[in-house]
Amino acid sequence: DAGVTQSPTHLIKTRGQHVTLRCSPISGHKSVSWYQQVLGQGPQFIFQYYEKEERGRGNFPDRFSARQFPNYSSELNVNALLLGDSALYLCASRFGPADTQYFGPGTRLTVL
Amino acid sequence: DAKTTQPPSMDCAEGRAANLPCNHSTISGNEYVYWYRQIHSQGPQYIIHGLKNNETNEMASLIITEDRKSSTLILPHATLRDTAVYYCIVRAVTGANNLFFGTGTRLTVIP
Numbered sequence: 001d002a003g004v005t006q007s008p009t010h011l012i013k014t015r016g017q018h019v020t021l022r023c024s025p026i027s028g029h030k031s032v033s034w035y036q037q038v039l040g041q042g043p044q045f046i047f048q049y050y051e052k053e054e055r056g057r058g059n060f061p062d063r064f065s066a067r068q069f070p071n072y073s074s075e076l077n078v079n080a081l082l083l084g085d086s087a088l089y090l091c092a093s094r095f096g097p098a099d100t101q102y103f104g105p106g107t108r109l110t111v112l
Numbered sequence: 113d114a115k116t117t118q119p120p121s122m123d124c125a126e127g128r129a130a131n132l133p134c135n136h137s138t139i140s141g142n143e144y145v146y147w148y149r150q151i152h153s154q155g156p157q158y159i160i161h162g163l164k165n166n167e168t169n170e171m172a173s174l175i176i177t178e179d180r181k182s183s184t185l186i187l188p189h190a191t192l193r194d195t196a197v198y199y200c201i202v203r204a205v206t207g208a209n210n211l212f213f214g215t216g217t218r219l220t221v222i223p
Contacts (some may be wrong), residue, residue, distance in 0.1 A: 004155070035208055042199060042213030043156065056210055090155050098206050100146075103155035 002027065004093050004104030011083050012110045021107045025093030031055070032074040033101060034066055035090040037073045043090055049074055050097045078109075086111045115139070116200045121218040124194075130187040132217050134200030137181045142205045145176060147185050149196040150216075156189065159185065163205070190221045 005024045013019050025032050031050040035043035048056035049068035063079045072093075078085055088108050092101040117135040124130040133208045136145060144163050149157040160167055164189040167174045187194055192222070199216040203209050 035211075040211055041213055042215055043211070045210040045212065048210055051196045058210075088153070092155075092211075098204075098209065100161065101211060103148075106153075108153075 004091055004102055006089075006104040006107050008107060010108045010110075012112065014112050015081055015083060017081050017111075019078050019081060019109060021078075021089050021091075021109070023074045023091030023093075023104060024074070025091075026102060029093040029095050029102075031094045031097050031099070031110070032041050032068055032072065033094075034074070034076045034090045035092065035103075036060070037088040037106070038084075038086070039092060040112070046076070048097070055097055074099050081111045082112050085109065107112050113210070115202050118198070118200055118214065118217045119175045120215065121220070123220050123222055124187075125159055126188045126192060126223050127189055128220050130190040130194065130219060130221070132187075132198050132200075132219065133182065134185070136200070136202050137190070139180050139202050140178075140204075143171040143202045145174065145183050146201045146203055147172070147174065147179075148201065148211075148213075149194075150199070151193075151196045155182045156213075159198075161203075189193060190219075191223065192221050195219060195221045 033048040034046040037043040047066040055074040068074045088106045092103045146161040147159040150156045176183045197216040
């Protein structure tokens, strides 16, 4: 069975630009969460979506937004990129909001 | 904030058991103990989780003390591919609770 997939694998942007990251959950999973992992730290929770509704939000600025589509895939959008947004962005999916999460390989974003 | 304490690093000889400790002294009765690992630059990989009883699967065993204030993840026969950062996380049983990662334990398996 296919696991969580994310695209693109790598991305390079400049300060002030906008970026969209994509995630496809494991088949049958209805909940998606996004995490940011900067170098040397553990992943930090950004958003959770379940059945297309936001179910949780971490301590991130309004420049970060996300949505979930009817097929349960999800997009993470970041506006007005800063150098500090350079990180590995991880998507995790689960069947229901309280179930075990399974992570994708991540998207490596570099902001120059 | 992370509610677990782990040693920053450990070494283990290849073929030997790797025992990774975790303290979670403030754990409540409705919180699981979860373990994930992350091999360099990849997404975290789920290993195992438990509530009260010891658990075993094809990857590892999880031993939880009777008072639930600490646990140990056991990799029975460590291989070089087990070199990774191991995260111990407590998470509520119910509700849309997401994972709060600390800095984990960097396990190095030595040939």
